Amino acid sequence: MKIQQIALSGAMAAQAALNTTSHNVANAMTPGFTRQGALFSAVGPTAAGAAGSGNGVRVPSLIRFSDGYKSHQLWSAASELGRHETVQPYLKQIEQVMSGEGSSLNKGLDAFFGALNAASVDPNSAPLRQQIITEAEALAQRFNGLNQVLLNQRLSIGQQRGASVTQINNLAEQIARLNGEITAAESINVNPSGLVDERDLRIDELSQLVGLSVVDQPDGSRSVSLKSGVPLVAGAVAGRMELVNQLDGSQAIEVAFAKESFKVRTEGLAGQLGGLYEFEDGVLMPTVASIASLAEELATRVNGQLAAGFAPDGSPGTDLFVFNGADGLLSVRPGATGDELAFSSDPLQAGNSDNLLAIIGLQNQSVPIAGLGSVRMGDVYTQLLGGIGIRSQQSQASFDTAKTVRDQAQQSWASTSSVNTDEEAINLVQYQQMYTANMKVIQVAGELFDAVIGSLR
Structure with a gap:
């Protein structure tokens, strides 16, 4: 009988809905x-006539509750969070090291010029x-x-960058x-749907490592590229990112696809x-250069001023410091000994301290500093430390915002896509009632069929 077929389609549809709800609750x-x-989806009638009510119901497919816009927003937010989260530890380390008593250049400069000031009282004193x-x-x-700490940070950055590139390549392949x-x-x-969920998770992990542009394709695949347009994934083909070491110690990026x-900006x-x-590029290396x-x-x-003076024995002044421009070491x-220091401006006056006073005055002279411009020598380190502190605070604020x-x-993503157990509980009751009602129709259809057979006996 047709009534049985219709009821059976309803029971099967309810069973499919119950299976789907059960899968949601389990996950x-x-x-x-x-x-x-x-x-x-209602199944229309197969025969003409005003009394053709239709042939029941079917489940042509399952709905996946996913909002592409919200997914893209989630990945974009992950990129910004990863960007600021990575920088913060390095900034805090620089700030702590530069402000520490044992590594502060201000403390060292004050002690050095303090020793020069002490010697001005008795320029010929050997202990002074x-x-x-x-x-x-x-x-x-x-x-x-301090230079070594900064260079160690650069080494650490290079290692972390290499690990990130390895992760990017693995995720692109997945x-x-x-x-x-x-x-x-x-x-x-x-x-x-399960495969799509796994792919979205991999894209989310990838977006934490680098900013992405994701485009859905008609065949169900997704193309993934860097924000600059350099491709990482197209269909079942993955590119490979590589780091290229430069002569200046920096690392460039290339993608083989x-x-x-492709060279990556x-x-x-x-x-x-x-x-x-x-x-x-914006903090570490400018600080190293400064x-x-x-x-x-x-x-x-200091060496130039010493060269203009004379030691106690009347000999011309010699250098005190040696600066290695190749590695920035001082x-x-x-x-070098104390009796070689040329404090006198007159070779015949061993006790003269005119040149020593000129050396002391260097602390208040303005000097050209890379990244800062012309700055009083005694204020250079203070400006550097203040700049690092400001950058650290800004980075922390940006991290909190991200x-x-x-x-x-x-x-926002969860409001659309995640499982609401209360909602699923209601669905279970509704689909159970739907299944029970259709089984009741099948029972009634059987009773009607029996009645018809009985009337023909």
């Missing part, structure tokens, strides 16, 4: 899971002269220690593989990779 705590729903040598060596150690599996599943009419090679990369480049510039100016000006000239945006994007 309520699964990260990245997107809930699904049964799509009901030797104290100047001692403070000069300590100052050089502070310069070199996304390409999932693209192929999703396309194959759709071609044989298999629901690929198919038979092509490091500006605006976003994600962890972009944050590392921004910190290295400190090296201060060391060079200190060595050049040192005291090997073998985290809030990411949390909001996550909540």
Whole structure:
């Protein structure tokens, strides 16, 4: 009887809906899971006539509750969060090291010029002269220690960048593989929702490492590229990112895709990779250059002023500092002694301190510093430290904002795609009632059939 066929279609549709709801409830705590729903479609009548009510219901497909806009917002927020999250530890380390008592260049400069001031009371005092040598060596150690910390940060950045590139390549390969599996599943009419969820998770992880542009394709795959347009994934094909070491110690990026090679601009990369480049190019290396510039100016000006004076024995002044421009290191000239310091402006007046006073006055002279311009020598380090502090505060504020945006994007995505157990509980009751009602119709149809057979006996 037709009534049985219609009721059976209703029971089967209810069963499909119950299966879908059960799957949603089972995955309520699964990260990245997107809930699904049964799509009901009425089956029209197959015969003409005003009394043709139709032939029941069918479930042509399942609905995947996903909003592409919200997914893209989620990935964009992940890129910004990764960008600021990566920079913050490096900024805090620089700020702590530069402001520490044992590494502060201000402390070293004050001690060095303090020793010079002390010697001005008695320019011929051997202990006071030797104290100047001692403070000069300590100052050089502070310069070199700080320089080493900064260079170690650059080394750490390079290692972290290499690890990020390895992760990017692995994730790109996984996304390409999932693209192929999703396309194959759709071609044989298999629901690929689980594969799509896994692919979205991989894209989300990738977006934390670098800013992305994601485009849906008609075959169900997704093309993934950098914001600059350089491709990473197209269909089932993945590109490969590589770091290229430059002569100046920096690292460039290239992407090999198919038979092509693309150079990647490091500006605006976003994600962890972009944050590392921004910190290295915008903070770390300018700070290294400024400190090296201060060391060079200190060595050049002190040595130059000493060359204009005379030692107690009347001999011309010799250099106190040695600056190595290749690695930015500062040192005291090997073998330098206190009795060689040329404090006198007159070779015949051993007790004259005119040249010593000129050396002391260097602390108040303006010197050209890379990245800062003309700055009083005694204020250079203060300006550097203040700039780092401001950048650290700005970075922390940006990180807090990015985290809030990411949390909001996550909540927005969840409002559409995540499982609501209360809603699913209501669905279970409704679909159970639907199933029970259709089974009741089948029972009634059987009773009617029996009645008809009985009337013919």
